[in-house]
Amino acid sequence: MPSKRSLLRTPYQVLTQGLEKLLTDHGYVLTAELERDIAKKWEWHGDLVLLPKNSFQHEIWPQFGHKLWETIADCLSCKRLARKDTIINNDYRCPQVRLLLGSDGWVRHVDNGIKYHYDVTKCMLSAGNITEKLRISTFDCQHETIVDLYAGIGYFTLPYLVHAKASVVHACEWNPDAVHALKENLKLNNVAERCIIHFGDNKKVCPHGVADRVNLGLLPSSREGWLPACLSLKSEMGGILHIHENVTTTPSSKCEDIRMKLQNRAAEAAAELSATLQGQTNMLPIYRNLNQASPGSGGATSSHSYLANDIHKFTPDDPHPSDQEDADIIKVYQTWNYEKAPSVKQLQRQEQWDSWAADVAASIRHILEELHCKPWATIVKHIEHVKPYGPHIDHLVLDLECRPVERFAHHGIAY
Ligand SMILES: C[S@@+](CC[C@H](N)C(=O)[O-])C[C@H]1O[C@@H](n2cnc3c(N)ncnc32)[C@H](O)[C@@H]1O
Structure with missing residues (x-):
């Protein structure tokens, strides 16, 4: 007696065997080439199965007409079938999906x-x-x-x-x-x-x-x-923008430099966290100005820093920071976990994400100031890594807090 396990077939095996039967019934054999053309994975949407775009493209299949799609639907125990193509790059970003079996493509x-x-x-x-x-x-x-x-x-x-x-x-x-x-x-x-x-x-x-x-x-x-x-x-209160973007990161040869730079910043951030934000939750972000010299180095602090503690000192009469300074104005460092040292690759990526966020923050502040003719502050609250989109491309969401500076000066915003 065959074991129960050997009687169990994967959906892919069921599909392949069903198609092999269809082929042999019509005098053909399932060649390795045809086998490669059979979908190995698919998406389930209720009773609709969405096949991948590169499946069932061989010239042999069209001669079976509707029978092919019915066989596949039988094997996969679904009622409707559709096949994907690349997303049309039009303004609507419509999916290119063709219905192969069934009367409509509505799914839940x-x-x-x-x-x-x-x-x-x-x-x-x-x-x-x-x-x-x-x-x-x-x-x-x-x-x-x-x-x-x-x-x-x-x-x-x-x-x-x-x-x-x-x-x-x-x-x-x-x-x-x-x-x-x-x-x-x-x-x-x-x-x-x-x-x-x-x-x-x-x-x-x-x-x-x-x-x-x-x-x-x-x-x-x-x-x-x-x-x-x-x-x-x-316009009086501002708010938060959640900005999506695919951000490209390039691997750098200066790995060690970056690691050192980020570790120094992390140490500064941690020191600042305990020294200046005592009593507040350790989930608080720390706003750093990259132009600011590190303590004890004797360097001058930028007059336009947007540090969390300085923000109340900024008045609407202050001159606006120059474009050059914009790129470096705001950085956020979340509480650094020393236990889990990030890899050099992660540090490089983080560096580039931070730099992207700082650029976006500066541009958005510029737009807001142009629109409202008064100073605004844009603060990087968080960078969310949604998913890798491709090699060296990451889908990120920047949470950017945008307030007219007077909100900080006169009312204070609790972080
Ligand atoms: C691919 S969807 C993204 C939806 C969702 N935010 C997500 O990320 O899954 C983008 C949507 O934005 C719409 N869209 C693109 N540009 C637009 C514009 N200028 N005004 C209004 N809608 C737009 C498209 O029609 C599409 O439905």
């Missing part, structure tokens, strides 16, 4: 308690953003107004409404198919009354002066959304 997902309903042939769900969706779900946005500049089907709009309990989300989206799905999803999750959809190009439709928080979830870069995002922030 439940993700962290949130229901998403969309047509796989028209909209995409970025599975890679799951960690960022989970992070948003942990935010407390009660009494906050959020602007989501690239709302899509609600990937981020929904966690803001369902879990972060935002008062209202202004969702901007220009793809009619995505807006259709977004409306469905708002209803499905019973949050439609707290979401205002602005259909169109966010550069035109985004509301001004309303936001406590703005989400800029566009890849490879959300730079084109920086101006609408700044316009949408509350």
Whole structure:
């Protein structure tokens, strides 16, 4: 008797054997070339299976017509089949998905308690953003107004409404198919009354002066959304921007230099943490100015540093820092864990991420000051590594706090 284990077949084996039968029934054999063309993995979306783009491309398959897709669906026990292609690089970032079997591409997902309903042939769900969706779900946005500049089907709009309990989300989206799905999803999750959809190009439709928080979830870069995002922030109070970007890091030969530099900074940050922020939580970020000379080196401190403790000294009459200084103004170092020494590679990446964040912070401050004709402070609160996007490319989200300087000078902001 064959063992139970030997009777169990993987879905891939079931599929291969099913296709082998189809071929032999028509007088063909399953060659190694054909076997390579059979999908080895696929995505499940309820009763719809999404095949990878490079599968079933061999010229032999079309002659089986509908029978091929029915055989595959039988083997995989699904009702509908679709195949992926590359995402069309148009403005809507539509997925190129072709329905092979079934009458429509609408699928449902439940993700962290949130229901998403969309047509796989028209909209995409970025599975890679799951960690960022989970992070948003942990935010407390009660009494906050959020602007989501690239709302899509609600990937981020929904966690803001369902879990972060935002008062209202202004969702901007220009793809009619995505807006259709977004409306469905708002209803499905019973949050439609707290979401205002602005259909169109966010550069035109985004509301001004309303936001406590703005989400800029566009890849490879959300730079084109920086101006609408700044316009949408509350002009008297400012708020937080969550800026997505694929950041390229280049391996450097000066590994040791970087390690030393970062370790020195970490030591300074730790010293500063205990010396100046006593009594506050150790999760607090420390704002460093790279122009500032290290203690005891005798160097001069920049007159425009935005250190956490100096911020109240900055008055609206102070001259603005020059562009040259902008790039180095703000750095955040989170509590350094000496137990787990980071690798040289991690240090290099961190260095480049920090430098990217400092550049973005400087540019956004510049935009805000141009818009409002008064000094603003932009503070790097956190850099979230969402996922590696390719070799030396990382999907990052920068949490950037943006306030008119007078908020710090006259009211004080608790960090
Ligand atoms: C790929 S989705 C990203 C959605 C989600 N933020 C994520 O990261 O998974 C980007 C969405 O932004 C929309 N979009 C791109 N540029 C836009 C613009 N200027 N105004 C409004 N919507 C835009 C696209 O139609 C698309 O639905």
